[in-house]
């Protein structure tokens with residue numbers, strides 16, 4: 001199937017810099033900081049396991065270190081994560097054996113995040129591994145994945161910088177991966193960027209947003225710029241509105257303490273949905289080089305106008321404050337619809353409606369591009385619905401185009417139907433990699449295309465900070481909504497006001513095999 005080819009072409013171009021340099025020969029040490037935590041067990045270690053299974057991490061050159069304060073043994077850490085590997089993509093007969101071999105590559109070190117002792121020990125262990133593999137000093141590769149709350153990033157980066165860097169430069173490297181949310185607003189994010197920037201070069205910092213690793217998010221550039229179809233249509237003359245939607249059918253699920261500090265805008269909209277918006281709205285980059293792509297993303301972000309309060313709906317699901325880590329009077333939104341307006345030649349007047357919510361009626365993430373009505377419509381199609389191009393990011397990756405066709409039969413009646421590219425059906429047997437898996441591989445390969453650059457992050461915070469401050473001050477209040485519902489009714493009203501026309505009586509049903 002063609003899917004592998006385009007990706008390798010994309011990669012080969014963005015790796016042009018690497019191809020020019022010497023192949024990397026040193027050992028690879030991957031350090032997961034915060035190894036005792038939720039992200040590490042659910043996403044980071046399973047992603048590493050999948051890379052190992054596919055041969056991207058060779059036991060002869062890689063070693064994995066877990067680091068956190070919790071005092072546990074190597075085996076205790078291995079037992080914590082084992083279940084998340086077995087219940088992952090465990091489809092091959094050698095799977096249990098592969099799990100055991102992979103787990104043996106992991107060593108755990110306990111230490112604090114702000115004193116040198118633990119990091120000196122970590123460095124010693126990494127070094128011992130490098131020596132055991134005859135890695136020439138200075139050629140080794142050290143990747144630090146910060147699966148930690150952002151509050152400890154500065155001290156951890158300082159410790160890495162002081163204790164754990166490669167001692168000389170013979171083609172090896174030290175890179176850090178930092179998770180979102182990166183800061184809480186413009187000021188704190190900039191402060192954090194400055195602190196980390198004093199310790200690491202921008203090329204060493206990988207600000208991860210796992211939505212950028214999703215298959216259909218990565219497909220956006222190809223879709224938009226490799227298809228003649230879309231080139232002339234993708235603008236304000238043809239598109240009426242764009243929705244980028246994230247829904248989850250569960251609540252904060254034991255993460256209330258974290259979530260209440262951030263809320264849905266910081267957790268999902270300011271990063272995941274805004275990154276998707278950039279790829280939907282940006283101009284064609286000069287090339288696929290990471291800097292060219294990120295330059296275009298920054299331009300879009302900088303063209304977003306100030307958000308108006310009347311174009312925001314906030315919600316909080318009933319029962320959210322039952323979590324004992326959430327204060328009873330919390331004003332934190334668990335749902336938000338926000339209309340963004342891009343002030344440029346292509347998008348003037350087209351609302352980009354970003355919507356995200358927890359504890360809703362379904363789990364889904366999609367982009368919905370709604371086209372304008374057909375001028376001089378002789379079929380009265382308007383009553384049936386508009387053309388829509390929907391990109392379903394998850395679950396069941398698909399792209400479908402809602403269009404009007406003649407209803408089969410003797411009469412000249414029209415009906416809504418769709419052109420459907422459902423991945424499960426079209427790409428049978430193709431395993432779609434997990435987002436984190438792909439992004440970790442990118443960090444090892446030194447490809448920053450799918451990571452957020454410092455100026456991008458700044459521009460993203462500039463858009464949302466004034467609104468977030470108004471919410472933090474209690475000037476905007478979330479409306480209550482029932483768990484398992486569509487969210488507050490005001491959100492649908494805002495959608496309609498922004499111009500979205502719902503197609504009644506039509507539902508796209510994902511095909512099954």
Ligand SMILES: NC(=O)C1=CN([C@@H]2O[C@H](COP(=O)(O)OP(=O)(O)OC[C@H]3O[C@@H](n4cnc5c(N)ncnc54)[C@H](OP(=O)(O)O)[C@@H]3O)[C@@H](O)[C@H]2O)C=CC1
Pocket residue numbers: 034035036037038039040042068069070113146147148149150151152179180181
């Ligand atoms: N969980 C998820 O699904 C996702 C998480 N993220 C981001 O990843 C990062 C880690 O998330 P997650 O694993 O859920 O977080 P956790 O709360 O599980 O924290 C990870 C580890 O960090 C240590 N830790 C926790 N709180 C503190 C603290 N206040 N000070 C110092 N150390 C602390 C703990 O290890 P110990 O006490 O052993 O040192 C803990 O096991 C966060 O930035 C989060 O926003 C991003 C996307 C999804």
Ligand SMILES: O=C1O[C@H](COP(=O)(O)O)[C@@H](O)[C@H](O)[C@H]1O
Pocket residue numbers: 210248267268365
């Ligand atoms: O970053 C986050 O993402 C998850 C949703 O990720 P997905 O890949 O399953 O869509 C969300 O649950 C979490 O609150 C947020 O921090």
